[in-house]
C-alpha cells in the first residue's frame with residue numbers, strides 16, 4: 111500500500127519506522143493508502159530546513175516571490191483535474207465541488223501575487239523638522255500551518271502562499287485524513303520555482319503538532335480545525351510566545367423571513383446544508399423559520415427537494431452529494447441523527463437507510479431533515495458536520511437573532527428576506543463574523559479576510575486577505591533624521607511635541 115510521506119527541503123521524505131494511519135477512499139469504503147505520521151525528529155528536520163531557507167528568501171525581492179506565485183497559479187489551473195481527483199479520492203466530495211474549492215484557493219494565490227503592493231508600507235515625510243518616519247512590514251521567520259480534512263487544497267492555500275510572499279518560510283501539517291492533494295500542491299510549488307526549504311510538509315497527528323508548538327524557532331501558527339483543538343493550540347501557542355490565529359468550528363444559522371422568496375431560499379439551503387455532505391465550516395445546518403407558516407412551507411419544500419438530490423460517488427457525473435470522510439465520522443453523524451430522534455425532534459427525511467448500488471461499501475448517509483428542533487437538543491447545540499439540517503421555529507426576527515447570539519459559535523449566518531430594513535438591522539447587530547443577505551455561504555473573497563466570532567476564532571486577526579498580511583508580518587517603524595552639517599542641538603529632556 112502506498113505511503114504518503116513528507117516533503118522537506120524540496121525532497122520527498124519517508125521514514126520506514128514511522129507510525130502510519132490508513133487513508134480511506136470514502137466512496138469505496140476501503141483504505142487505499144496510508145499516511146506517515148511524523149515523529150518529533152522529522153518535524154524538527156522540516157523546521158530546520160525552513161530556518162535555513164529563511165535568510166536568502168527574506169532578501170528575495172517581493173516581486174520575484176510574486177512571480178513564482180504567478181507560475182504556481184498557472185500550474186494549479188493546468189493540473190486542476192489531477193488535483194481534484196486526489197481531493198475526491200480521499201474526501202469524497204463531488205468533483206465539481208472539488209473544482210470549486212480549488213478555484214477559491216487559486217483566488218488566494220492571486221491575492222498573494224499582489225505582494226509588492228501589499229508590502230509597500232507607510233511613509234510620512236517631515237514628521238518633525240527634517241525628520242521622516244515610515245513603517246515597514248517584515249517577515250516573522252518560520253511559520254507553521256495546521257489544516258483540516260474538509261478543504262485539503264483551499265485551506266492550505268489560505269495560508270502558505272501569503273506567508274511566503276511576505277518573506278516567511280513555512281512548515282505545513284495537513285490533515286492526516288486527506289493528505290495527497292495537499293502534498294501535490296507543494297510539488298507544484300517546487301515546479302513553479304519555489305526554492306527548497308521555503309515550503310515544507312510534514313504529515314502527522316498530535317505528535318507533529320506538538321513538535322511545531324514546542325519549537326522555539328516557529329514564530330507563528332495558523333490553525334484551522336475543530337474548536338477544542340483550536341482553543342488548545344491557541345492557549346499553548348500563546349504560552350510559548352507565538353503569534354497564533356486558530357479558526358474553529360461552527361453552527362451557522364440561516365433565518366428565513368415570511369417575506370422571503372421561498373423557492374430561492376430552499377435552493378440556497380439545499381446547497382448550503384448538503385453540499386460537500388455538510389462537511390463545511392460555512393455550511394448551514396440550522397434554518398430558523400420566522401413563523402409557523404414559513405416552518406411548514408420549508409419542511410415540505412426541503413423534503414421534496416431532498417427526494418431530487420442525487421447521492422453517490424463524487425467521481426460519477428450528476429451526483430450532488432458524496433459520502434462522509436471516514437467510517438468513524440459516518441458513525442458519529444449517524445449517532446447524532448439517532449440522538450435527534452431520541453430527543454423528540456421530528457425526522458422529516460431519514461437518510462440513514464441510503465444505499466448506493468454502485469458503491470455498496472461507501473460511507474454514504476442520505477440527506478436528513480429535522481423539524482421542531484429545540485435549542486436544548488444536542489443536534490441543535492453541537493457541530494454535526496454532516497448532511498443533517500434542522501428547522502427551528504421562532505416568532506420574530508429578534509427571537510431568531512437572540513438564538514444565534516446565544517450559540518457558542520459565530521462563524522457565518524444568513525438572512526433570507528426582501529426587506530432591506532430587516533437586512534440592515536440584522537447585519538448591523540448580529541454577533542457573527544461573516545453575514546449573508548440572501549447569500550447562504552458568505553465566504554469572503556480573497557481580498558477581504560475570513561474569520562468568525564465567539565468560539566469560532568481564537569486570536570485577533572482573521573485568515574487571508576489584509577488580516578493575513580498583518581498576521582504574517584511584523585511592523586517596524588523607523589524615524590530618521592540626517593542633521594545638516596553645522597546644525598547641532600543641545601540636549602532635550604522633554605517630549606519634542608511643542609518645538
Ligand code: NAD
Pocket residue numbers: 256257258259260261265283284285286314315316319320334335336337339340357358359360390391493495521562566
Ligand atoms: P480537527 O480539529 O480534528 O483537525 C484539524 C487539524 O488538527 C488536523 O491537521 C489534525 O491532524 C490536527 N489535530 C487533530 N487532533 C489534534 C490534537 N489532539 N492535537 C493537535 N492537533 C490535532 O478538524 P477536522 O475534523 O480535520 O476538520 C473539521 C473541523 O474543522 C470542523 O470543526 C470545522 O468546522 C472546522 N473548520 C473550520 C474552518 C474555519 O475556517 N473556521 C474551516 C474548515 C474547517
